[in-house]
Amino acid sequence: MAMTNDHSISEFIETTDGCRIIRKAPTPSVTKDDILRFRKLCEDNLCGNYRTSWTCPPYCGTMDECMDKINSYRYADILVRDFQGYDIENEKEMEEMMDSFRSECRNIKCKLIEKGADVLALADGPCRYCGENCSVKIDKECPSPDKQLPSVSGYGVDMERYIRSLGESFGFSKDRITLYGIFLFK
Template identity: 30%
Template sequence: MQEEKILEAAENLGFTNYKIIDTQAIEYDGSFRGFCEMNYCGNYEKNYSCPPACGTFEELKEKADKFKKALVLQTITMVHDINDDSETRLIKKHHNQLTRALISELEEEIQEYLPAMAGPCQLCTPCAIREGKECVFPNKKASCLSAFCIQVNKLAEYCGFPYYCDGKVAFFSLLFFDRK
């Protein structure tokens, strides 16, 4: 029954695709951490949910491995220019807001969970780490799929979700639940 309620909530919030999978199906590649270190998004060492503050790849994987199930969430949105960071960041922010809304709706139902978002945590702007302060929401911060080193293309394939979408952008997030 719990899974039905979770899927229904994802549908009602407007996710394009959603599926519950066993966490053992998720493929990781620790070398992806190098993309974080390249600091393309500008949050390396500047956000508690990003490396190195979020922990090593092994530490994040260990946290994820404590759960049996994961809800894979995807939104697919029309985009004028896939290379326009300002446009795609707004779409990504909307995707993450939907994920947060889902978490809020299901918090009592799932109780223990671990989110992995599309991009860094944006609960506080700027992140408290930039001012040398403690995280304001340590139990709600969410690292991105890149920090977890999750192979999203393989995850999409496993779920039967599109990964490349002409004229559109696809964002993913995960909600690990059902603690082992």
């Protein structure tokens, strides 16, 4: 079977109500100012994940490394999933929903790698592949770097600006949340 450099997440997703794919979007535009702004939010640790995951700041790479990595990719497929009926103020419910979405993104990434894709997948929040027991906490290398799912914020991606630049609406409401997984391809 001949390998192609034209990959898509569409073969691994059953689009249903609340799920769609934005195919072959331009890669996100990331500046040092973006990364500084988001990393400042990370350092403020409002989400409680600063210094707790290899995929969040300060361990996800330097500003230059993150910018260079994103800029080395040609296009992106974006998984857009709407979640209805979740209470944005219910922290446990939100965490479960986000963990489920990150797991879906990770599974897609692994299937793409199996097919020969050179893919960088980004999602909201920390990786959580190892649950709360990320090896960064005990100063050990990541045992599963191929399963890592870096944080969009750590890479300085302004999701609102990015999604709107694609002609899409962006926003949250009390009972509807939209999550995005970015899959960057070479």
